[in-house]
Amino acid sequence: MVTAHFDVIVLGAGAAGLVAACELLRGGRSVLVLEARDRLGGRIWTRRESGLAAPIELGAEFIHGSAPVTRALLAKSGTTAVNAPDSHWTLQGGELSQRTRLFGRIQGALRQSDILERQDMSLDELLDRHLVHALSAEERQFARTMAQGFDAADTSRASARALCAEWTGDSLGGAPQARPRDGYETVLAPLVATLLSAEHARLLLQTPVQTVRWSKGSVEVTGQFLGKPFAAHASRAIVTLPLGVLQQPATAAGSVHFSPALTAKENALHGLGSGAVTKVVLRFASRFWEKLHDGRYRDAAFFHAPNAPIPTFWTPLPMQAPLLVAWAGGPRASPPGADPAGIVRNALASLETLFGAETDAAGQLDGYYYHDWQSDCFARGAYSFVLVGGSDAGRALAEPLDGTLFFAGEATDTEEAGTVSGALRSGMRAAREALSA
Numbered sequence: 001m002v003t004a005h006f007d008v009i010v011l012g013a014g015a016a017g018l019v020a021a022c023e024l025l026r027g028g029r030s031v032l033v034l035e036a037r038d039r040l041g042g043r044i045w046t047r048r049e050s051g052l053a054a055p056i057e058l059g060a061e062f063i064h065g066s067a068p069v070t071r072a073l074l075a076k077s078g079t080t081a082v083n084a085p086d087s088h089w090t091l092q093g094g095e096l097s098q099r100t101r102l103f104g105r106i107q108g109a110l111r112q113s114d115i116l117e118r119q120d121m122s123l124d125e126l127l128d129r130h131l132v133h134a135l136s137a138e139e140r141q142f143a144r145t146m147a148q149g150f151d152a153a154d155t156s157r158a159s160a161r162a163l164c165a166e167w168t169g170d171s172l173g174g175a176p177q178a179r180p181r182d183g184y185e186t187v188l189a190p191l192v193a194t195l196l197s198a199e200h201a202r203l204l205l206q207t208p209v210q211t212v213r214w215s216k217g218s219v220e221v222t223g224q225f226l227g228k229p230f231a232a233h234a235s236r237a238i239v240t241l242p243l244g245v246l247q248q249p250a251t252a253a254g255s256v257h258f259s260p261a262l263t264a265k266e267n268a269l270h271g272l273g274s275g276a277v278t279k280v281v282l283r284f285a286s287r288f289w290e291k292l293h294d295g296r297y298r299d300a301a302f303f304h305a306p307n308a309p310i311p312t313f314w315t316p317l318p319m320q321a322p323l324l325v326a327w328a329g330g331p332r333a334s335p336p337g338a339d340p341a342g343i344v345r346n347a348l349a350s351l352e353t354l355f356g357a358e359t360d361a362a363g364q365l366d367g368y369y370y371h372d373w374q375s376d377c378f379a380r381g382a383y384s385f386v387l388v389g390g391s392d393a394g395r396a397l398a399e400p401l402d403g404t405l406f407f408a409g410e411a412t413d414t415e416e417a418g419t420v421s422g423a424l425r426s427g428m429r430a431a432r433e434a435l436s437a
Contacts, residue, residue, distance in 0.1 A: 005233045006032040006202075008434055009221055011209055011256070012240035014042020015420050016408040016427035018191040019069075020238045021201060023431030030200040032232055034221065036208035036254065036378045040192060043242070043379055044420065046183035047369060049283075054321035055183030056281050058371045059382075060420050061325070063178040065169075067421035069428070074180055076190040081178040085301040085317050091354055096303070102142045107168055109134040116161045122388050123147050126160040141306065148330035149312050151418065152275025153385040155330070162386035169415075181319075187420065204230075208378075212237065213259045216402040236404055236437065238430045240423075243397075243411040244274035244380025254377025265407075268397035271390025272411055274381030275418075276333035278310070280340070280347055281369040284322040288364050289315075292355055308350035310343075322366075326350070329382075336374035344368050383418040384411035398426065403437040406430040 008024050010017045013035035021031045039045070047056040063070050063081050074080055088099035115121075115130050127140040135143070147153045147163055180186050195201050207230060209223040219237040223230050239246075241256060247269050248255040290298045297303075303313040312327040326347035328334070334343050344365075351361040373379045386393060398412035408430035413422035 006030045007235055008032075009034065009219060009232055009234040009237045010240065011212075011221070011237060012042060012242075012409075013037075013040045013203065013205075014240060014242075014409075015044060015188065015423040016410070016430070017042070017238070017240040018188055018195060018427070019424050020240065020408055020427035020431040020434075022191050022194045023428055024238075024434065025194065025198045025201055027431070027435040029435065031195075031198075031202070032234065033195065033201070033203045034207045034209055034223070034232070035203070035205050038206050040205075041185060041188055042240075043373070043382070044184045044188065045371065046185040048183065052283075052321050052323070054316040054319040054323060056323075056369050057179075057184055058279070058281070058369060059373070060184050061179060063180065064419050064421065065416070067416075067419070069424045070187055070421045073187045073190055073424070077182075077186045079180065079182045079186050082181050082318055083176040083178045084314075085299060086176070087300050087317075088302045088304060089297060089300050090304040091306070091308075096297075096354060099304070102139055103146065103167075105139055106135065106143050106146075109139075110164045110168055116164055120159055120161040120388055120391060123153070123155040123158050123160045123163055145304075145306055145311065148332055149327065150329070151385050152277050152329040152333070152382050154273065157273060157387050159386040159388050159390055161391055179316075179319075184420065208254065209256050211257045211259065212239075212405075214401075214404055216404055219404060236406065236434050238406045238408055238427075238434060240408045240427065240430075242274070242379050242381070242409060243269070243272055243384045245378065247274060248380060252377070254380070262401070262405075264399075264401060265397060268390075268393045271387055271393025272384050272397070273387050275330060275383055275385050276374050277330075277382040278326070278328040278333040278338075278343060279370070279373075279382075280310075280326040280343055282324045282326060282344070282347060283366045283368065284324070284361070284364040285366055286364060287315075287320070287322050288359070288361070289324070289355065292359070303354050305350055305354045308353045309346035310350040313347075313351070313354070324351070333374070336372065338372070340368070340370045340372075343370065385418065398429070400430075400433050400437065406434045406437075 007029040010033045024031045043059040045058040089096045090099045144155045207225045211222045213220045250257040310326045348362045400406045408426040410423040413426040416422035
């Protein structure tokens, strides 16, 4: 099967690819969007289950910071965001207590230190060599836990300079964390509607691209469409493949071979890491945690057990549903291909650590929802983080090649990498670059 010629081919129908396609259509270009999966959204994956007042988010869940593009798309879809309560309970000395201002003190120490202006280093080195007197052992451990859980980062390799910029910026600097009220897929709904109704656009699912042959002003992609050979031609292409996929060798499942190779991107790809996460949505017969200890956890949004196999849990508040999300990031995440049943057992054991052995979480469990993003050959991880010395890697990854290949995806955004907002911003930027090339 060979398609007609298009002005631009977009590789990937996640947030970056969908918004890029819509920008190109507004600019009067014909667009072909190729998606390897049998669904849209990429690392956004919303499920809806009967009897639940809250959506199940297998991938992205939170809106970080002001995120104006994300919120504008929500408004277009006729819905809004709801703020998650900032109520954290942490297991300390065998008891759950509400978290003190640990993060605020870490932010203060980072703002007062000037060492990162002179040199970059790993977060571990910054904490253990330069902030020993500014932060207590508990605060330093909390910073590591934060980097692993929030940023999916390996603190022995993660750039302290990049983490400092993020932690003192908009994403965590005071703006509330929120969720799309009706699920993250509603953010994409206006984009999908535009794409499907456009005369000069075509969207193909189950179309994994295997090869991209390109030269200045010409792109040919080949692959499979519904299991049969497929080829398409265009003057330009926007590549929105996840960082983890771009980092794979050409022989790996789900990888894309570029000819000529993307040698100009090698340093950028070595300056970023694809973070690992374990996320399991546990469904219970009731919101049992709200009844414990005379209801003291009724308004709890997050629970932390730093030494448990699964260190973090959160509730869907302010939405009411018998769900707890079990979360581990970075080195704490389960390895690719780990047995989901074993992960759930670890989560239930961690809940017993949090609430006490008398808590019958296993007896309340009705089921779970899980996707292994590390083993997913079209993702190869959850979201990106910056490695030591890689502060400019995202910008370098975003640079167009010969006015022909353009790059988008959360890893290429210099302000909100690792987020849906960053992916959307990057798709808009790449489309505008292609339009002006």
